[in-house]
Amino acid sequence: LDVYKPDVLLKMIKTDEGRVSFPSKIVQDNYSQGIKTLAFRTQDIHQLKKDLETRNIEVIGPIDMHRENVKGDKTSWKLLYIADPDYRVKPPFFIQWSEAEEVRNAKLEPLQQKEFTIKTINIHSTEREHTVKKWEYWFDMEKISETKTYTALKLKNDDVVYHIYDGEHSGYKSVTLRDDKTSSSYTLIIRGTSYQFEAD
Numbered sequence: 001l002d003v004y005k006p007d008v009l010l011k012m013i014k015t016d017e018g019r020v021s022f023p024s025k026i027v028q029d030n031y032s033q034g035i036k037t038l039a040f041r042t043q044d045i046h047q048l049k050k051d052l053e054t055r056n057i058e059v060i061g062p063i064d065m066h067r068e069n070v071k072g073d074k075t076s077w078k079l080l081y082i083a084d085p086d087y088r089v090k091p092p093f094f095i096q097w098s099e100a101e102e103v104r105n106a107k108l109e110p111l112q113q114k115e116f117t118i119k120t121i122n123i124h125s126t127e128r129e130h131t132v133k134k135w136e137y138w139f140d141m142e143k144i145s146e147t148k149t150y151t152a153l154k155l156k157n158d159d160v161v162y163h164i165y166d167g168e169h170s171g172y173k174s175v176t177l178r179d180d181k182t183s184s185s186y187t188l189i190i191r192g193t194s195y196q197f198e199a200d
Contacts, residue, residue: 020060020081020093033192035172038092038121040139040155045078045096057138058083062096075099082138088125088170091138118160119198120176124167131164 042048045062052059060083066076080094097104125131132151135141141153141162150165167173174194188195 016060016083020083035175035193037090037172039095040092042080042094042096043101045080045094048094049080052082052138055137061094084134088127089123089131089164089172091134115180116197117178117180118175119178120161120163121172122163122165122174122176123171124165124173125170126167127170128164128166131170135162135164 049059049062059080061080062078063080064076064078066074068074076098078096078098080096082091082093084091099107123131128151132143132153135153136143139155141155143151144154144161145152150163153162153164154160165173172193174196176196176198178200179197180200182197182199185196185198187197
């Protein structure tokens with residue numbers, strides 16, 4: 001994503017929705033490149049909102065969004081944000097696509113590179129303990145391991161592991177993927193993010 005109208009962005013991030021949305025992190029990071037946040041997919045965003053509010057977690061949304069491509073094809077979705085801008089690490093938000101999952105997956109099938117599987121998302125935090133506690137509570141994550149330098153968290157029913165490291169600056173730093181078609185590991189740095197590929 002790029003910013004074509006900085007004045008519109010600056011105005012938007014002053015709203016309740018804007019202060020927690022991922023574009024606000026673009027401004028906080030001085031427009032530097034890299035991953036700003038993550039999206040967790042859900043099939044029932046309204047029930048998710050109720051579940052979070054039952055646990056006294058304040059949320060913003062659901063917010064209806066849509067876009068139209070040059071061919072006139074429309075895509076719509078809903079977003080739900082944790083109402084905490086957390087300057088340490090921008091928390092993931094929730095997304096529900098308007099299309100049924102099987103329909104959307106069928107459309108994406110020709111574009112998927114199935115030799116790649118995400119193993120870990122590597123995050124730095126200036127206050128690791130604070131970030132870990134919030135993510136455990138907000139997303140019902142389980143702590144699967146911990147060392148002097150990082151804590152590993154995982155969502156239930158998902159294989160991706162989130163490594164939260166001690167860091168001088170907070171943010172999403174790198175992604176580790178398994179590559180089923182390579183015999184040796186390699187790293188690519190693309191637009192401010194390191195992608196580390198491991199041989200299967």
